[in-house]
Amino acid sequence: MAAAAATASRAWRLLRGSGAFHGRAAIQRLWDPPAQRRLFSNNKILVELDENTGVAVMKMKSPPVNSQTLEFLTEFSISLEKLENDRAYRGLILTSATPKIFSAGLDITEMCGKSEEHYAEFWRAVQEMWLKLYMSRLVTIAAINGSSPAGGCLMAVSCDYRIMAENPKYGIGLNETRLGIVAPFWFKDTMINTIGHRATEQALQMGLLYPAPQALSIGIVDQLVPEEKVQDVAAAAMTQWLAIPDHARLITKSAMRKPTVDRLLTHREADIQNFVSFISRDSIQKSLQVYLEMLKGKKG
Ligand code: CO8
Numbered sequence: 001m002a003a004a005a006a007t008a009s010r011a012w013r014l015l016r017g018s019g020a021f022h023g024r025a026a027i028q029r030l031w032d033p034p035a036q037r038r039l040f041s042n043n044k045i046l047v048e049l050d051e052n053t054g055v056a057v058m059k060m061k062s063p064p065v066n067s068q069t070l071e072f073l074t075e076f077s078i079s080l081e082k083l084e085n086d087r088a089y090r091g092l093i094l095t096s097a098t099p100k101i102f103s104a105g106l107d108i109t110e111m112c113g114k115s116e117e118h119y120a121e122f123w124r125a126v127q128e129m130w131l132k133l134y135m136s137r138l139v140t141i142a143a144i145n146g147s148s149p150a151g152g153c154l155m156a157v158s159c160d161y162r163i164m165a166e167n168p169k170y171g172i173g174l175n176e177t178r179l180g181i182v183a184p185f186w187f188k189d190t191m192i193n194t195i196g197h198r199a200t201e202q203a204l205q206m207g208l209l210y211p212a213p214q215a216l217s218i219g220i221v222d223q224l225v226p227e228e229k230v231q232d233v234a235a236a237a238m239t240q241w242l243a244i245p246d247h248a249r250l251i252t253k254s255a256m257r258k259p260t261v262d263r264l265l266t267h268r269e270a271d272i273q274n275f276v277s278f279i280s281r282d283s284i285q286k287s288l289q290v291y292l293e294m295l296k297g298k299k300g
Pocket of ligand 1: 064065067101103104105106107108109147149150151152175176179181182183184275278279292295296298
């Protein structure tokens with residue numbers, strides 16, 4: 001009995017892992033063992049796994065604002081790699097465990113008053129996060145349940161599909177110029193690939209953070225839904241994406257995205273050097289300090 005169940009379960013996993021099995025809902029009910037829900041977690045990232053659907057939900061959990069420190073980025077990349085290597089999983093929903101905030105972007109304190117070695121290590125981790133997410137073999141859906149400036153926006157636009165809470169208080173965009181810094185070419189390219197050249201030019205020069213309704217009209221996000229429905233709608237969208245055969249979807253994704261990724265891979269070390277020399281400038285350090293003080297002063 002146990003052996004038969006194990007064989008059925010293995011067969012199901014093989015079919016599911018091949019990505020060539022569709023229209024499976026009815027059969028899934030007959031074959032599947034009871035829902036297998038597991039999770040793994042580190043300090044900043046929690047991943048909930050559903051073996052039956054092949055979907056993982058990754059929750060950023062670094063309060064107060066999910067700012068992306070070196071530790072956060074490292075844990076993010078490790079968690080994503082773990083999922084990439086597990087053929088039982090075909091889809092990833094990226095969201096936040098912190099109410100009202102998706103991610104505040106790169107942690108500014110990582111770019112202030114540190115050594116050049118630290119800046120280089122930090123930037124490599126930012127690159128790694130993007131490379132892994134942008135070219136993930138998984139269907140990636142961002143369930144944007146709060147504000148998502150700068151590096152938070154980069155994460156969202158690196159996914160295949162975006163669903164955002166319709167709250168106009170939540171903003172999303174690449175606002176780097178507002179901090180006196182410049183979004184690197186691969187942030188820019190990812191945005192161009194999402195909303196087009198003209199809209200990106202304006203968005204980036206002005207450092208615009210779009211409230212959710214405008215984000216939808218400009219195309220940064222694909223769908224707005226009431227806050228309490230974000231996760232359910234993301235799961236429903238995932239079902240539609242997973243109905244497409246993986247091999248065909250992946251070849252298409254690669255054709256669309258590889259040229260953008262190759263540009264960074266070809267210039268990766270130069271990009272790190274550029275970041276280090278730019279961020280180490282006194283004038284840039286001053287701008288970032290002023291911005292941080294402004295953030296802290298908001299409360300007073
Ligand atoms: N990094 C570090 N600390 C931050 C960050 C951040 N990105 N964002 C917020 N914090 C801190 C605040 O200073 C505050 O600290 P404290 O409690 O000690 O005063 C705490 O987090 C809570 O912040 P708020 O009180 O502002 O929280 P709110 O819920 O009111 O607002 C927001 C949340 C909307 C996310 C708001 O905090 C905000 O706008 N943050 C700034 C977001 C931002 O501008 N990020 C840009 C980062 S740069 C980036 O991602 C790409 C850089 C590319 C580099 C290119 C260089 C060449």
